[in-house]
Structure formats: C-alpha cells, structure tokens
Amino acid sequence: MTSQRLGMSPAISAALSTKTPLLWLNPERGHSDAGSILTPGFDSAERRLQRAVKLMHALFPEADFYDGRVESPLISVPDLQRSLDMPDAAGKLFIKADHLLPVVGSVKARGGFHEVLAHAEQLAIEAGLLVPSADLVALASPEGRALFASRTISVGSTGNLGLSIGTIAAALGFRAVVHMSHEAKAWKKQELRRRGVEVVEHQGDYASAVEAGRRAAEQDGSDYFIDDEDSTLLLDGYATAASYLAVQLAAVGRTPSADKPLFVYLPCGVGGAPGGIALGLSRLFGSTVHFFFAEPVSSPCMLLKMASGGLDDVSVYDYGLDNQTQADGLAVPQASSMVAARIRAVLSGVFTVTDEQLFSGLLRAWEAEALELEPSAAAGFAGPQWITSSDAGLRYMAASSIDLACADATHLLWTTGGSMVPTRDRHEFRERARQMESQL
Numbered sequence: 001m002t003s004q005r006l007g008m009s010p011a012i013s014a015a016l017s018t019k020t021p022l023l024w025l026n027p028e029r030g031h032s033d034a035g036s037i038l039t040p041g042f043d044s045a046e047r048r049l050q051r052a053v054k055l056m057h058a059l060f061p062e063a064d065f066y067d068g069r070v071e072s073p074l075i076s077v078p079d080l081q082r083s084l085d086m087p088d089a090a091g092k093l094f095i096k097a098d099h100l101l102p103v104v105g106s107v108k109a110r111g112g113f114h115e116v117l118a119h120a121e122q123l124a125i126e127a128g129l130l131v132p133s134a135d136l137v138a139l140a141s142p143e144g145r146a147l148f149a150s151r152t153i154s155v156g157s158t159g160n161l162g163l164s165i166g167t168i169a170a171a172l173g174f175r176a177v178v179h180m181s182h183e184a185k186a187w188k189k190q191e192l193r194r195r196g197v198e199v200v201e202h203q204g205d206y207a208s209a210v211e212a213g214r215r216a217a218e219q220d221g222s223d224y225f226i227d228d229e230d231s232t233l234l235l236d237g238y239a240t241a242a243s244y245l246a247v248q249l250a251a252v253g254r255t256p257s258a259d260k261p262l263f264v265y266l267p268c269g270v271g272g273a274p275g276g277i278a279l280g281l282s283r284l285f286g287s288t289v290h291f292f293f294a295e296p297v298s299s300p301c302m303l304l305k306m307a308s309g310g311l312d313d314v315s316v317y318d319y320g321l322d323n324q325t326q327a328d329g330l331a332v333p334q335a336s337s338m339v340a341a342r343i344r345a346v347l348s349g350v351f352t353v354t355d356e357q358l359f360s361g362l363l364r365a366w367e368a369e370a371l372e373l374e375p376s377a378a379a380g381f382a383g384p385q386w387i388t389s390s391d392a393g394l395r396y397m398a399a400s401s402i403d404l405a406c407a408d409a410t411h412l413l414w415t416t417g418g419s420m421v422p423t424r425d426r427h428e429f430r431e432r433a434r435q436m437e438s439q440l
C-alpha cells in the first residue's frame with residue numbers, strides 16, 4: 001500500500017513506517033459534508049442505564065459504585081501536570097478516571113454493560129417478563145435467570161471488553177463465551193474463568209479472535225455475538241459518559257465554551273470507546289471540545305483508517321507494522337469503519353506513542369498521583385505536550401483560534417483501565433518503567 005493511496009504527506013508516512021511518534025491532524029474536522037453526527041441511540045442508552053441502577057446494585061452488591069452508579073471521578077492532577085512539563089499558563093490538567101469504573105476497572109464497562117443490558121431487556125420483553133421502559137431490576141429475578149440460562153452471549157476481545165461483557169452476562173445467568181486474542185493477559189483470562197465465563201484462546205490477533213467468535217455465533221441461533229468492530233449499542237453506551245462528565249466539569253467551573261476549550265486525550269483501539277465518548281461530548285458542547293486519540297506506534301489503525309478516507313480494508317500490516325505493543329487494549333490492526341465514518345467531522349487528530357512513553361506515563365501517574373494504570377491507559381499522556389509545543393499542535397491551535405496561553409483551557413487525560421491489575425503485574429509495570437527510564 002503506497003502513501004499516495006493513503007493520501008497522507010510523505011513526512012507522516014515516513015514517521016509511521018519508522019515508528020517515530022507523530023501528531024496527525026484531521027483535515028475533515030468541522031466539515032459539514034464529513035457526515036452528520038448520527039446519535040439516535042444516545043438518549044435511549046442513558047435512559048436504559050438509569051433503569052439499570054438498582055439492577056447493578058443487585059448483581060454486584062460488593063462493588064464500589066461511584067455516586068451510586070457505574071461512574072468514575074474527575075480528578076485534578078497538579079503534580080502530574082508538573083511532572084509532564086505542562087505549564088499552568090497552558091491550562092489545567094485533569095484525569096477522567098475510568099480505570100476506577102466499578103466491577104471491571106476499565107472503560108469497557110460503559111459500552112459492554114450497555115449492550116448486554118439492551119439484549120437482556122429485549123429478551124425479557126419478548127418473553128413477557130418485562131414491559132418496555134420498566135425498571136430493569138426485574139432481570140435479576142429467578143424467572144430472568146431461567147430465561148437467560150438457555151442463551152449465550154459471546155465476544156472477541158484483547159481482554160477488557162471480554163472482562164466487561166463476560167462479567168455482566170454471567171452475573172445475569174447467561175452462558176458467556178469470550179474469544180481472546182494472543183496478547184490477552186493471563187490474569188484477565190483467570191479472572192474471567194473465576195467469574196464463570198468460558199474463555200476460548202486463539203493464537204491469532206484481535207481481528208482473528210473477533211472473526212472466530214462471529215463465525216461460532218452464526219452456527220448457533222441462541223448465541224448473541226457482540227461485535228466490537230460494528231456495534232452501535234456499544235457506541236451508545238460509551239457516549240453516555242458525556243452527560244455525567246458535563247456535571248463534573250460544571251462543578252469545577254469548567255463547562256466547555258469558546259473561552260474555555262476542552263482538550264480530551266483518549267487511548268484508541270478499534271475506536272468504539274474513544275469514538276462514543278467523542279460523539280457524546282460533541283453533541284453537548286460542539287466544536288468547543290477537541291479530541292485527540294492516542295495509538296501505539298505499532299498499531300495506529302484509526303490514524304490509517306482516517307487518513308485513507310475510510311478505506312475498509314486498510315490495516316497496520318499493510319504499512320509494514322507488526323501490531324506488537326505492551327498496550328494490550330490497543331493492539332488492534334484494523335479500526336472500526338462504522339466508528340471512523342461517524343467521527344470524521346469531530347476528530348481533531350491522532351498521535352502515536354512508543355511503549356517507552358506508555359510506561360513512562362504509567363510511572364508518572366503512580367509517582368505524582370498514586371494512580372494505578374495499565375499501559376494502554378497511559379497512552380494519552382503525551383497529548384498535552386503535542387498540542388502545546390509541537391509544530392502540528394501550534395498549527396491546530398492557530399487554526400482553531402485558541403490562544404496558546406489559555407489558562408482557562410482544560411486538558412483531560414482519559415485513563416481507561418488498570419484498577420484490577422494484580423499487584424504482581426503492577427510491580428512489574430513499574431519496574432519495567434524504571435529500567436526504561438534509566439536506559440534513556
């Protein structure tokens with residue numbers, strides 16, 4: 001595949017193929033002809049999750065709910081801001097701590113829980129156990145369990161999506177099957193089995209695990225396959241993050257506006273989580289929010305998809321990249337075409353990060369703020385530097401008419417996973433980070 005076919009500049013193309021970190025700016029942001037933001041499902045997802053609050057407490061009585069729900073804190077992180085060399089004059093740094101989301105400890109709780117709940121609700125309505133718009137707590141009844149026991153919910157995953165979908169599906173009484181790609185961490189497989197989920201291990205990558213799951217479900221009419229590459233129910237669930245974040249931002253006096261722009265840095269795998277969050281926030285705050293996705297230098301699948309104008313078949317392998325990264329949640333060779341088409345008009349850009357940068361971010365989050373992240377969740381940490389001090393970042397700021405010295409700007413790192421990582425793995429991550437830093 002040539003860079004011409006991908007329609008990108010020779011400089012970007014060279015940086016990609018040599019795995020040099022780069023910031024790519026999306027020329028289609030703000031173009032009305034780049035597709036409208038189709039969001040019919042966002043409101044119904046919000047209402048569904050509202051109706052599920054009691055059910056979640058019934059299913060997971062031990063969980064550490066935040067404000068009574070599956071939500072996460074917005075944390076001010078001045079020490080991390082200093083550690084990342086971000087001057088106060090450039091704005092204020094926050095973390096949206098989805099690594100603390102209850103029950104499964106990752107952003108996948110948002111999309112995964114929503115799609116399983118939507119499916120369970122549908123089955124219960126068809127079986128006459130529930131009327132539309134009723135509280136979902138009835139799904140935890142013996143009748144509900146009996147209904148779900150003859151049904152399967154399956155998914156392909158590098159780890160966290162499987163953990164999210166497998167956990168809630170098994171808790172509701174479904175047979176739950178997770179097809180795991182080879183990079184899935186051993187502890188995630190063990191944890192799933194402990195929760196009563198069947199784990200099918202595949203030698204191939206994420207795309208092939210998804211394909212295997214899709215095929216298995218086609219053979220079995222009672223198997224509902226959740227397709228991470230093409231699911232609007234997942235996207236709708238992720239998008240619901242926006243309304244609660246809006247409340248949190250208002251509480252700290254930082255509701256996005258032309259004078260108070262919000263920059264959001266989101267780790268991106270197949271694109272559903274960051275895409276849904278971006279669409280949800282765009283709907284509330286329009287062009288006053290700026291979205292930068294972070295991808296590993298070996299797996300920049302959304303960058304390739306967007307820069308190639310949405311070519312269906314473009315993968316990181318076409319570019320000579322190997323999809324090998326310690327960011328298991330981001331080790332995805334092909335981005336979702338469905339998501340790419342929807343975010344064309346809102347995405348600001350994509351930057352790439354090395355594994356060394358991931359580990360460095362993870363260590364800083366620990367040392368400055370005592371936050372425990374997994375490598376994928378630290379992918380966004382290079383974002384503020386890219387935006388406030390690189391040539392491409394300065395071009396973006398100028399084109400968006402944002403003053404560089406904008407102390408009212410909010411920069412938000414979305415930490416997507418990590419609170420469930422076992423202690424031993426956490427020590428290993430930090431040990432590795434220290435070794436990498438000492439070699440620089």
Ligand SMILES: *Cc1c(COP(=O)(O)O)cnc(C)c1O
Pocket residue numbers: 106107108160161267268269270271272273274329330374376377416417418
């Ligand atoms: C899945 C995941 C992401 C990215 O979400 P996608 O929907 O795959 O783009 C980011 N961080 C972590 C920790 C994840 O598990």
